[in-house]
Amino acid sequence: MCVLAEHERNIIRERTKACLESARARGRSGGRPEGLSERFRKIAPEVKEIYEKNSRSTDEIREMFKIKSQPTLYKILKYSGVDIKGFLKKRR
Incomplete structure (x- = not known):
């Protein structure tokens, strides 16, 4: 039974890889923008x-x-051109 499962896994991996390559060839990429x-x-x-x-x-x-989150605030500041040295909760 283990050999059959490994074979199925390899087929799934090959199909996934082929689909990803096909998508990249069409100019698509995954992930969050x-x-x-x-x-x-x-x-x-x-x-x-x-x-x-x-x-x-x-x-x-x-x-x-x-x-909502501290990292988002720092992402906004970085976008604005502020040089962020690290996460600082309180600045007073």
């Missing part, structure tokens, strides 16, 4: 301005703009 959503691109300049003023903590900035 890079970049920011339209909403985040719009608020990026405001987020950058507040962040650079150093008047609010990153948690407060996230609350103001309804940004």
